[in-house]
Amino acid sequence: MHATYKNALMWTLYGVLFLLIAVLQTVVFGRARFFGVKLTLIPVCIACVSMLAGAEAGALYGLCCGAVWCFTGASGGAMHIVLLTICGAVIGYLCDRYLVRQLLSAILMSLLALVFCQTVLFLLQCYLGTIYIGMITALPVQIGLSLLPCPLLYLGAWAIRKVGAK
Amino acid sequence: MKKKFWTGRLKTILIVALVIAICAAVTLAITNGTSAIENVVGTILSPIRAGVASIDRLAERYYNYMFRYETLEAKNAEMEKQILAMQEDIRDAEQLQRENEWLKALLKLSEEHEDYKFLTSYIISWDSSDYKSAFTIGKGTNAGLEEGMCAVTENGQVVGLVTKVGANWATITTIMDSSLEISASVASSGYTGVVQGTFLEDGTEILRMNYLLTDAIVKNNDQVVTTGSTLYPRGLLLGYITNASLDETGVAKYATLEPSCDLSQLEQIAIITEYNVQ
Numbered sequence: 001m002h003a004t005y006k007n008a009l010m011w012t013l014y015g016v017l018f019l020l021i022a023v024l025q026t027v028v029f030g031r032a033r034f035f036g037v038k039l040t041l042i043p044v045c046i047a048c049v050s051m052l053a054g055a056e057a058g059a060l061y062g063l064c065c066g067a068v069w070c071f072t073g074a075s076g077g078a079m080h081i082v083l084l085t086i087c088g089a090v091i092g093y094l095c096d097r098y099l100v101r102q103l104l105s106a107i108l109m110s111l112l113a114l115v116f117c118q119t120v121l122f123l124l125q126c127y128l129g130t131i132y133i134g135m136i137t138a139l140p141v142q143i144g145l146s147l148l149p150c151p152l153l154y155l156g157a158w159a160i161r162k163v164g165a166k
Numbered sequence: 167m168k169k170k171f172w173t174g175r176l177k178t179i180l181i182v183a184l185v186i187a188i189c190a191a192v193t194l195a196i197t198n199g200t201s202a203i204e205n206v207v208g209t210i211l212s213p214i215r216a217g218v219a220s221i222d223r224l225a226e227r228y229y230n231y232m233f234r235y236e237t238l239e240a241k242n243a244e245m246e247k248q249i250l251a252m253q254e255d256i257r258d259a260e261q262l263q264r265e266n267e268w269l270k271a272l273l274k275l276s277e278e279h280e281d282y283k284f285l286t287s288y289i290i291s292w293d294s295s296d297y298k299s300a301f302t303i304g305k306g307t308n309a310g311l312e313e314g315m316c317a318v319t320e321n322g323q324v325v326g327l328v329t330k331v332g333a334n335w336a337t338i339t340t341i342m343d344s345s346l347e348i349s350a351s352v353a354s355s356g357y358t359g360v361v362q363g364t365f366l367e368d369g370t371e372i373l374r375m376n377y378l379l380t381d382a383i384v385k386n387n388d389q390v391v392t393t394g395s396t397l398y399p400r401g402l403l404l405g406y407i408t409n410a411s412l413d414e415t416g417v418a419k420y421a422t423l424e425p426s427c428d429l430s431q432l433e434q435i436a437i438i439t440e441y442n443v444q
Binding site: 022030036055056063066067070074079093125131 | 171173175176179180182183184186187188190191194201203204206207208211214215218219222290291292293294295296297298300301302330337344365366367368369430
């Protein structure tokens with residue numbers, strides 16, 4: 001199979017993966033609360049893909065996903081575009097330079113992405129006066145629970161990466 | 167050779183991200199209602215969401231059947247008892263209704279709610295944020311929906327208002343969301359206020375009726391209903407009073423409410439598309 005075609009197929013599948021996660025997040029996990037919080041899978045998805053794709057491709061993937069997620073009407077709006085792009089770039093870079101691409105790294109990077117995105121969004125909501133700073137206690141629970149599907153997502157991203165392998 | 171973080175291409179991507187984010191924020195802020203891009207994304211995603219939502223409902227039904235059979239059986243027995251009690255209430259209500267109708271005829275008042283026209287729809291997705299209470303339904307402007315229309319349950323309990331509409335989707339912001347303020351009154355005493363969703367410091371979502379008079383006397387379980395506006399009819403049930411106290415300023419009273427319906431259990435809702443503004 002031609003390398004360009006394989007590459008295009010891989011990125012299409014990454015796009016489908018994101019759409020699947022976005023739909024699952026709003027349809028299934030949007031209604032269900034676990035220990036009083038909703039799961040956040042988008043940063044985990046970006047982390048898993050970016051660590052395999054590298055800094056620049058990861059940042060571009062984060063940018064595209066952030067834009068789509070923003071226009072689905074997600075709470076936090078345009079902030080997602082910047083946050084997910086930074087996540088993609090930093091995680092891709094860390095994996096390029098310092099980390100081995102394996103499950104443990106994926107969990108660590110997902111944790112980093114979740115802490116970064118959710119903390120910034122939480123502080124933004126606090127600043128806007130929608131919520132109280134005391135509600136920060138729910139954040140570790142949300143981050144912890146959102147990490148649980150990470151192995152599954154990493155496996156998906158890894159399998160898609162294999163499709164595009166030269 | 168060590169790879170640098172700040173490569174030219176990465177800088178470009180980050181700048182593009184920043185520019186798109188600013189443009190998106192400005193577009194979303196200045197657009198009155200739903201922006202064109204939101205409409206396109208929502209229209210594409212709506213059928214996918216509807217499909218996944220129906221699978222989700224089916225899976226939930228199977229799960230309930232397999233793992234909650236005994237609970238459902240107990241609930242069924244309890245509900246049968248409740249039905250018997252309610253049938254008795256209905257008999258009383260019918261008598262009161264006849265009396266009421268007589269009074270209405272006397273006052274030449276028209277029958278209530280006959281002017282309502284409903285449009286029903288399934289919920290296809292929920293907002294994934296912990297800080298917002300909204301959901302999306304699978305009908306939009308194609309079905310005649312408009313922003314500001316009121317969403318209710320099959321029993322006429324207020325769920326929320328339509329805040330965004332696309333071609334085949336619409337977002338309903340629920341009464342529990344802090345961005346929604348609804349004029350309301352206590353049904354038994356007529357005290358008026360504004361009902362709004364808010365958070366307690368521990369993160370619990372509650373419904374509050376603000377701006378009550380300081381000398382207002384309200385009782386637990388008093389019904390709170392809409393006072394009516396151009397957006398929603400009057401007399402729709404919002405919730406029941408559970409507590410009352412002076413607010414943070416000390417110059418007004420507020421009451422906490424228990425919502426009239428359990429939002430987390432909603433599957434289908436009705437939108438009031440037409441009614442006579444009285």
